[in-house]
Amino acid sequence: MAIDYYNDRVCLNVLGGSLENARDIYEAAEHHVEVGVLTADYPDVPTCVGDMGRYMEALDGNLSVGLGGGDPKQCYMVAEVARSVKANHFNQAFCQVSATRANVGSDECHINAMCAPSGVPGLVKVSTGPVSKGSKAPALVPADTAIDIVREMGGDSIKFFPMGGLRCEDELRALAEACARKDFVLEPTGGITLDNFDEVMHVVLDAGVRRVIPHVYGSIIDKETGLTRTDDVRTLLAKVKALV
Known part of the structure; x- marks a missing residue:
């Protein structure tokens, strides 16, 4: 099953705090979402694979296999999970993209490559691996x-x-312009909130990027329960619909 972009432009990416929370997120986003589950939350690959199998079933495959706060040490675990879990979406450090693609064994799963801001618009930092x-x-x-x-x-x-x-912002705009030129998907991540979501998305969409997967994590997670607030997911979807 391919990623379900709203209006063929935007798909949300938020964290699922539990299996039930993931189901609720999926419905709140009207399926225009990849729900993140982090390998960092599991002690080993078999435990992770077993649990992610349940998420795969609940989400019709719309699972986003995550590292955990961009932790590069998790890149090997993500690549190993890809041998068994054919999720729609994988988050990966730049250095382990090829290994993950090989382990997935097809072109159908979406794999991103984590690149960091460099401090210079037009340049990105690709040294995002554990070493x-x-x-x-x-x-x-x-x-x-x-x-x-x-x-x-x-x-x-x-x-x-x-x-x-x-x-x-200037670096994001320059990267978005490059993605537009290359017809490449961009996944803006880190510090996106309900308050700045529109502005972040305008930077990307106005640059002409065809498809965007914004990650909205900590700002919409209830600090007491650890669950993503489904009302906030509905708000994000409404914002997406107004933007595109």
Whole structure:
């Protein structure tokens, strides 16, 4: 089952705090959502695979296999999970995209490549893996070139993380323009809230990006229950409908 973009433009990505919460999110978003479950929340691959199988069934495959706060150490676990769980969406560090694609064994699952802001509009940091993230000299690559490399590795999109909301707006705009030129999916991630969602999306959509998967995480999670608030998901969907 392919990702269900609203009006063929936008699909939400939010975290499921439990199986029931995931079901409620899926309905609240009218299926225009990939519901995230984090490998970091599991002690090992078999436990993760077993639980994610239940999410796959509840979500008609619209599961987003996540790292956990962009933790690069989880990249190997995500790649291993891909051997058994054929989720619609995988989050992955730049360095492990090819391994994940090989383990999935098809072109049908969507795999993103995590790239970080560089501090320079038009350049993205691709050294986001467990070793390279700590390198003294980060690998900064022109956005157009990064997209080409991700395509070569079998990836489908660039996940731009951590954005800090609109703190790197100029960089987001430059990356969005590159994605528009290359007809590539963009996944803005980090610090997106109900208050800044419209502005973030305008930056991306106004640049001409054809398909966008915005990740909205902590800002819509109830701090007491750990569950994503379904009313906030409905609000986000209403915003998407007004935008596109």
